[in-house]
Amino acid sequence: MNNMNKRVLAVQLPAPCPLACGFCRTPQHDEGDPEAVYGAVIRDLPGHQELYLTSNGETGLSTVFRRLVQFATGLGVKISVLCATERSIVPGLCRVEVSLNEFTRPLALRAIEKAKALGVPVVVSIVNDSDELSPTDLEKLADEHGAAGVIARGRQKEGRSATQAGKTLVYQRPGIDIGSFPISAYSELAGFGAPVSCIDHFGRSVALLGSPA
Ligand code: SF4
Numbered sequence: 001m002n003n004m005n006k007r008v009l010a011v012q013l014p015a016p017c018p019l020a021c022g023f024c025r026t027p028q029h030d031e032g033d034p035e036a037v038y039g040a041v042i043r044d045l046p047g048h049q050e051l052y053l054t055s056n057g058e059t060g061l062s063t064v065f066r067r068l069v070q071f072a073t074g075l076g077v078k079i080s081v082l083c084a085t086e087r088s089i090v091p092g093l094c095r096v097e098v099s100l101n102e103f104t105r106p107l108a109l110r111a112i113e114k115a116k117a118l119g120v121p122v123v124v125s126i127v128n129d130s131d132e133l134s135p136t137d138l139e140k141l142a143d144e145h146g147a148a149g150v151i152a153r154g155r156q157k158e159g160r161s162a163t164q165a166g167k168t169l170v171y172q173r174p175g176i177d178i179g180s181f182p183i184s185a186y187s188e189l190a191g192f193g194a195p196v197s198c199i200d201h202f203g204r205s206v207a208l209l210g211s212p213a
């Protein structure tokens with residue numbers, strides 16, 4: 001695999017999740033092979049500038065999360081985390097993306113507070129199933145949570161969601177280094193961000209993450 005022109009390695013870890021969001025795109029939480037994922041990252045990460053750790057559940061509950069953070073830190077590779085809760089917010093991350101919705105709100109607010117206490121930049125991630133949201137709305141949401149950015153993802157027809165709706169919008173506060181953002185690892189973000197290589201929850205190289213319908 002030629003990684004040299006790929007800045008980001010995006011990895012979907014198998015992880016359980018205690019929640020059941022109505023539009024969850026990966027309801028088969030914890031499905032996959034953590035050791036195969038770990039092996040694939042060890043093999044592929046050299047040559048990348050950033051490791052983007054996401055999951056099919058709560059990323060911090062993955063059995064290999066801490067080991068992967070340790071490995072990437074040893075290589076001097078930046079680490080960003082999606083589906084971040086308090087468990088996966090550790091010192092030194094270049095960015096955490098915290099999913100905020102009516103199901104995750106209490107967990108998300110605690111995660112944002114922990115990230116702020118550790119000086120880790122926060123991106124608030126929301127699902128957008130309307131065409132009403134504007135860039136100004138995103139900036140306001142960032143202000144409300146003291147966040148460095150907001151990503152509003154158009155709802156995809158994946159997992160528990162039977163419909164596709166809304167547009168994808170991104171806001172990044174100027175002057176704050178949050179690593180490579182956004183990451184083109186999901187269908188709604190294809191073409192938006194940095195070149196990316198993806199590893200799925202079975203340790204396979206794939207074009208995109210999530211659970212395509
Ligand atoms: S959307 Fe995220 S937090 Fe909600 S059930 Fe799915 S994996 Fe869990």
